[in-house]
Amino acid sequence: MPQDGKTSVLINLMAIASYDGMPDYPIQFMTKGTLHYSNPDSAVLTYRETQQDDESGETIESDIILNIGEKRVTMERRGDFSNTIVFVPGHRFEGTYQTPYGELGMAVFPRKVDCRIGEKKGAVHLKYQLDIQGNFSSTNELHLEYNAEA
Numbered sequence: 001m002p003q004d005g006k007t008s009v010l011i012n013l014m015a016i017a018s019y020d021g022m023p024d025y026p027i028q029f030m031t032k033g034t035l036h037y038s039n040p041d042s043a044v045l046t047y048r049e050t051q052q053d054d055e056s057g058e059t060i061e062s063d064i065i066l067n068i069g070e071k072r073v074t075m076e077r078r079g080d081f082s083n084t085i086v087f088v089p090g091h092r093f094e095g096t097y098q099t100p101y102g103e104l105g106m107a108v109f110p111r112k113v114d115c116r117i118g119e120k121k122g123a124v125h126l127k128y129q130l131d132i133q134g135n136f137s138s139t140n141e142l143h144l145e146y147n148a149e150a
Contacts, residue, residue, distance in 0.1 A: 006036045007119070009146040011047050018139045027051070035122075035146060042069040043117045045124075045146060049077075066144075068115050068124055087126055089113045097132070107131040120148040 011033045017025040033047030045066040052059055062079035073087040082098045087110040097104040112127035126142040 006034050008149045009033050009035045009045070010149055011045070011144060011146045013145075014141075014143045016141045020136070032149070033146065035148075038067070041117075042067065043122070044068070045144075066124065068117055068122070070115060070117075071113055073113055073115060073124060073126065087113045087128065105133050107134075122146055 009032070011031050012028075013031070014026060014028040016027075019025070029049075031047050031049070033045055035043055035045050037043050045068060047064050049062045049064050050059060051062075060080060062077045062081060065076040065078070067074040067076075071089060074084065075087070076082075076084045080100050083095060083106065085095060085106075085108050086093045087108065089110055089112065092107055092109045094105070094107045097106045108128050108130055110126060110128040112125060114123075114125040116123045122145070124142065124144045127140070129139055130137045
């Protein structure tokens, strides 16, 4: 492990959103990030997510901070669209989603939280229901794998 305790990693991420009566909406990308350990049983993975808004064509960038534990993941998104979500199997999380257009109430009910934390490689697999403003929005899956850069 490097002197500063941080490891550069290559991240492969696939997210799939399923909406009632519509085809699945997958997003897949690779990016670079940084991994460091907050203690022997948990790690912090940081990376930048860049997406293009389908309607405006505008590029949206967010800094993502994942605190990964054995059966708990906290995802913090910082940028024009920001939120914090805590994923614990069987526990509903309620919070807010900050957008440039205002604040939205949201709730997440995780069905699967599976994490493998390793010094050189690891993975996070989440499956959860997302509610926005008290209404069902989608069922989502996130599959993230990281590998230390050589």
